Amino acid sequence: MNTREKIIDSSLKNFLIFGYENTSLLKVAEEVGIKKASIYYHFRNKEEIFHExxxxxxxxxxxxxxxxxxxxxNAKTIIHSLMNSIIEFNFHLSHMAGIEKSHFLSASRLMEYGLREFPDLKKDVDNYYDYIKNTLMDAIHSGQKNKEIKKEFNAEMLAFEIISKIEGFCLLSSSYSKFNINIVRQSMYDNLWKLIGDENSGKRGFFKYKAKSIPISTRW
Structure with a gap:
């Protein structure tokens, strides 16, 4: 990892923990092992660091x-894997910040702030959600073709609903200390598949995979 990448890595951690306004570039420089003035060799200002x-x-x-x-x-496995990867990613962000147990930081909250303060980030954020939506739509179309998912569902609308479930899960877990991520996320997977699973697929209509408890020692 070169110096520029180290600055971005340290800055992202601080933005997540302290927010944009309260992030100190002096602290970032100390973490990277350089002088604060050296940051401006790589970036024009704090705003550019935030964008990157x-x-x-x-x-x-x-x-x-x-x-x-x-x-x-398998459509069921793809949808589950996508949902689980985003949830676990957010947990890793929280653990990196030293937040205990099941309480999350949320990547979406930082993106939301970025959009509010820096509208030119809209294209990057839109492309991110387009990527998730299109990945889900491909899986849904495949699942409908293979009779895993009911054909009555509009793939795009269902993809939006799944994204909303993921976002709501991560946002709630970042705000509510009594939210048990390991119990709730398995219930979310099961209930989703009960709703969308094709009855003709028999027992395939439920997520048989059981989400592993997220270990507190995990590092992002």
Whole structure:
């Protein structure tokens, strides 16, 4: 990892923990092991660092999803893997920040702030959600063709509903300390498939995979 990448990595961590306004570039420089003035050799200002941090965050989530769904052909497995990869990614963000147990930080909250303060990030965020939507739609179309998913569902609308479930899960877990992620996410998977699973597929209509409890020692 070169110096520029180290600055982005440290800045992203601080943006997630402290927010944009309260992130100190002096602290970032100390974590990287350089002088604060050296940051401006790589970036014009704090705003540019924030932009690059958001893009890095998005790229990392997409890579996580690709690694999770890659090589899988079963619609149920692809949808589950995508949902689970985003949830676990958010947990890893929280643990990196030192937040205990099931309480999350949310990547979406940081993106939301970025869109509000820096509208030129809209294209990057839209592309991220387009990627998730299109991945889900491909899986849904495949599942409908193979009689895993009921044909009555509009693939795009169903993809939006699944994204909403993921986002709601991550946002609630970042706000509600009594939210048990391991219990609730398995229930979410099961209930989703009870709703969308094709009755003609018999027992295939339920997620048989049981979500593993997320270990507190996991590092992002």
């Amino acid at each position: 941090s958001i893009r890095y965050l998005i790229s990392t989530i997409k890579n996580t999803i690709e690694d999770s769904v890659g090589g899988k052909s």
